[in-house]
Amino acid sequence: MVLDGGSGTGDRAGTGGETADEGAALLDDLRAAIGRYVVLPSDEALTAVTLWVAASHIQPALQHAPRLAVVGPTKGCGKSRVLDVLHETVSRPMMTVNTSPAVVFRIIGEDPPTLLVDEADTIFGPKAGDKEDLRGLLNAGHQRNRPAWRISGPEHKPTAFPTFAMAALAGIGDLPDTIMDRAVVLRMQKRKPGEKVAPFRSRHSVPELNALRDRLTAWLTPLRGTAHRLVPPMPVEDRAADTWEPLVIVADLAGGHWPAQARAACLAMTRNEVVQDEQTTLKTRLLRDIRRVFEQQGDQEALRSHDLLASLIQDAEAPWAEYGTKGLNAYHLANLLRDFGISPANHRFENGRQAKAYARNQFLDAWARYCPDPVPPAAGPAQDVPPVRPTWGKLPVPSAGALPVGPPGTGPARTR
Numbered sequence: 001m002v003l004d005g006g007s008g009t010g011d012r013a014g015t016g017g018e019t020a021d022e023g024a025a026l027l028d029d030l031r032a033a034i035g036r037y038v039v040l041p042s043d044e045a046l047t048a049v050t051l052w053v054a055a056s057h058i059q060p061a062l063q064h065a066p067r068l069a070v071v072g073p074t075k076g077c078g079k080s081r082v083l084d085v086l087h088e089t090v091s092r093p094m095m096t097v098n099t100s101p102a103v104v105f106r107i108i109g110e111d112p113p114t115l116l117v118d119e120a121d122t123i124f125g126p127k128a129g130d131k132e133d134l135r136g137l138l139n140a141g142h143q144r145n146r147p148a149w150r151i152s153g154p155e156h157k158p159t160a161f162p163t164f165a166m167a168a169l170a171g172i173g174d175l176p177d178t179i180m181d182r183a184v185v186l187r188m189q190k191r192k193p194g195e196k197v198a199p200f201r202s203r204h205s206v207p208e209l210n211a212l213r214d215r216l217t218a219w220l221t222p223l224r225g226t227a228h229r230l231v232p233p234m235p236v237e238d239r240a241a242d243t244w245e246p247l248v249i250v251a252d253l254a255g256g257h258w259p260a261q262a263r264a265a266c267l268a269m270t271r272n273e274v275v276q277d278e279q280t281t282l283k284t285r286l287l288r289d290i291r292r293v294f295e296q297q298g299d300q301e302a303l304r305s306h307d308l309l310a311s312l313i314q315d316a317e318a319p320w321a322e323y324g325t326k327g328l329n330a331y332h333l334a335n336l337l338r339d340f341g342i343s344p345a346n347h348r349f350e351n352g353r354q355a356k357a358y359a360r361n362q363f364l365d366a367w368a369r370y371c372p373d374p375v376p377p378a379a380g381p382a383q384d385v386p387p388v389r390p391t392w393g394k395l396p397v398p399s400a401g402a403l404p405v406g407p408p409g410t411g412p413a414r415t416r
Contacts (some may be wrong), residue, residue, distance in 0.1 A: 024256030031047065032084055033085075033089075034046060038081050039125065043187050047261055049068070051251055052166075052168075052184055057090075057217055062227070062246045063245075065143075066142070066167040066183065066247070068184035070083070071175060072172060072173075078190075078197075080118055082168060083170055088210055089232075090116075090166075091217065097117070097119075102133075105148065108274040117167060117168065122171075140163040141163035144164045173339065184247070185273055247266070251345060282319070283337075283370075284370050289312055291321070294363075302349075303360075304357045305355070306330070341365075344356045345357070
């Protein structure tokens with residue numbers, strides 16, 4: 001394919017002197033630089049980050065602004081370091097820490113910044129009511145022409161604020177589906193003992209990465225017209241294609257091995273997310289089944305691990321008897337619950353004996369987040385709903401599936 005450069009440069013990629021072949025070499029240099037500072041989950045993930053960074057330099061030409069979800073199960077997985085590297089390489093970076101949504105709304109325009117959001121789990125968590133505007137912006141900004149309407153100005157007129165901007169979001173645990181479905185997902189892990197990275201120091205790391213940013217700008221800015229017209233063949237469909245298309249466009253502009261490498265990364269990472277979705281569905285099923293077991297046992301404060309396993313396996317309609325090679329065991333159970341912050345511990349029961357057990361109050365947060373009870377429909381105006389008279393001196397008995405009345409933390413004493 002012959003690139004017109006968008007500015008009469010033929011197959012030369014603009015005023016920076018980067019030809020199509022040199023564009024591929026530039027992406028190679030960027031990929032190597034990113035790999036020096038962070039350990040990413042796979043080679044495909046490193047390819048994806050490289051192309052995502054480059055795509056930020058052609059945002060005005062794009063129809064979709066893919067999110068980059070940098071998630072991990074705990075602290076210390078390298079999520080913030082990824083944002084450090086992105087800050088020095090993407091186009092017009094904007095860290096949103098301590099930045100009001102009003103400022104972000106007013107900065108996004110025809111040439112939007114690249115939003116970098118650390119601790120994104122606090123924005124989408126249950127206690128993030130004061131960040132509703134930023135949450136809405138991040139949800140809406142994946143596609144062009146999805147403005148946010150606000151009342152502004154002394155005359156209180158409805159005003160449309162553009163939301164279209166690429167965004168990288170780092171946080172502990174998965175982000176909401178509205179983000180993950182529109183994101184290239186990096187599932188970070190702690191580095192192994194033998195995995196080394198270069199120290200990130202401003203005095204030498206920043207100039208090196210900024211030089212790559214300048215080269216990306218010089219190469220890709222004149223190619224925005226070409227990028228706008230490209231409709232690359234994609235190996236995936238629907239929303240996954242919308243998300244990955246900007247990255248594939250950059251790869252096609254670069255040429256060389258990058259077009260094939262980009263599409264291979266696209267296939268591998270989207271398939272991985274399908275598997276993750278299946279695992280998430282399985283884990284959610286496990287939470288629901290465990291809640292049912294607690295209910296059947298009278299909502300005891302804790303259940304012994306082997307008793308919980310036995311109840312799960314006995315359910316003929318559940319997948320636990322066939323899980324793994326010999327059915328669900330204690331290791332499988334702990335591993336499936338680990339991402340929810342739930343783990344067994346030694347508990348002392350009424351008979352004075354200790355045993356490994358799961359405390360019910362450990363599950364309350366996960367139940368509320370991932371399998372909440374359905375909200376009963378409100379009574380209509382024509383319905384005559386009699387008041388419920390409490391029985392004095394007794395706590396009301398929760399209905400099936402309801403969360404407990406008592407406060408969390410009232411489980412049996414934990415011993416060391």
